Structures are given as C-alpha cells and as structure tokens.
Amino acid sequence: MDNVVDIVSALAKPIVDAHHFELVDVEFVREGKSWYLRLYIDKPGGITIDECALVSDELSEKLDNIDPDPIPQAYFLEVSSPGAERPLKKEADYERAVGHYVHLSFYQKVNGEKAYEGTLTSVNDDELGLKVNLKGRMKDLVIPRKNVAKARLAIKF
Template sequence: MENVVDIVSALAEPIVETHHFELVDVEFVHEGKSWYLRLYIDKPGGITIDECALVSDELSEKLDDIDPDPIPQAYFLEVSSPGAERPLKKEADYERAVDHYVHVSLYQKMNGEKAFEGTLTAVNADELGLKINLKGRMKNLVIPRKNVAKARLAIKF
C-alpha cells in the first residue's frame, strides 16, 4: 500500500504544474495531538499566499473525492513556501544551489564535524563541493553524497 506522502505527491504534482509552480516537498507529520499534511510549493520570484490558497483548495477537493479516504485520521492541510532556507531534495535543487550559500548536515562526522556551511561549488552523483571558512581561511571540502543527511539553502550572517 502506498503511503500518504506518495499518494498526496501524485495528486498534488499535476495541480502544482498546471499553475507553473514547483512541488518542493510533502510531509505528513504527527505533532502533539494533531496530524499535519504539509506541502511546500515555489516558483521563480517566490510564491504568494493566494497561490498557496489556490493549491490548497484544489488539492483539498481531490482528496475529498478519493474513496476510500487515503488519510482516515483528522489532519490539518498546510500549503506554504519553503522559505529562504528551502531544503535541497531533488537533483535540480542541488544544481540550482551551485554558487549559493548552503547548510549540509551529515550522517557521520567528517573532519570532526557533522554539519558545514559554505558556498556550494560543485555537484555530481557522488559528491558535493563546498567552499567553507575554516578559522578565517577558505578551504575546499568534498563531501560524499552518501554521507549527506540533509541540505538546505542558508542565510549567511
């Protein structure tokens, strides 16, 4: 049986594409006593509240039409922008992030650290290239992709 994220992604993708938006991520999470179905959408120049509401309304109709209901428990549907620190999930996200400042979290320590921030300089199937500031000196770092737990755009302070 498909899980909720897969079902919702399949329903949302055509809706989002019709409006020339990008489906960045879908998550179905339990927080406190409530369940949340969250969709993150974007487009060049950013997404508006009205555009989020449009996708929310259209997706809600599609979800209501499915029988049996793929989400039997009560939940809150949230559609929003991924924000300035959007996650890098798809290969296209990584490629767009080249020359941008990013935060990369690792599964295991590398050079004594489990997270790095710097400018993404290169991306391929096996590695990420990152230019980091290490104690005032710029250093090029190569991170194996299999060691990357999460990556996102970051704001440089």
C-alpha cells in the same frame, strides 16, 4: 506514513504543474496530538499566499473525493513556500544551489564535524564541493553525497 506522502504527491503534482509551480516537498507529520499534511510549493520569483490558497483548495477537493480516504485520521492541510532556507531534495535543487550558501548535515562526521555551512561550488553524482570558512581561512571540501543526511539553503550571518 510514507504511503500518504506518495499518494498526496501524486495528487498534488498535476495541480502544481497546471499552475506552472514546483512541488518542492510533501510531509505528513504528527506534532503533539495533531497531524499536519504540508506541501511546499515555489516558482521563480516566489510563491504568493493566494497561489498557496489556490493549490490548497484544489488539493483539498481532490482529497475529499477519494474513496477510501487515504488519510483516515483528522489532519491540518498547509500549503506554503519552502522559505529562505529551502531544502535541497532533488538533483535540480542541488544544481540551482551551486554558488549559494548552504547548510549540510551528515550521517557520519566529515573531518570531525556533523555539519558544515559554506558555498556550494560543485555537484556531481558522488560528491558535493563546498567552500567553507574554517577559523578565518577558506577551505575547499569534497563531501561524499551518500553521507549527506540533509541539505538546505542557508542564510549567511
């Protein structure tokens, strides 16, 4: 289904750009018996419900006019904010997240752990710097980027 994500991303990008929003992510997933096409959009200060509806209407019209239909099965189109725990996908996402609390999960354990939460302190092509609280002591970790399976902003409790 990556093809659907690629096609929809290419269709959505000009719509989102025209409104000075950011296309954060596109996913096409099956949940139970239903398919969902989800777009996550944002802008400085946050996105509104009306702005999500605007993008949804414009994208829906574009999708309806493509022949042959790139998504032949029935699906639900959802356009929303990425939320407080926004995923970090693009390089700009990581750079914006420096100084913020993040959650990183790994393909292989790092120092015996499959995931860490902490403050992102640095970003370069090969590594991420992360300050974590380990048993009451602050420790600086260096995480190889190739080992990061998923990254997102996190809420510190």
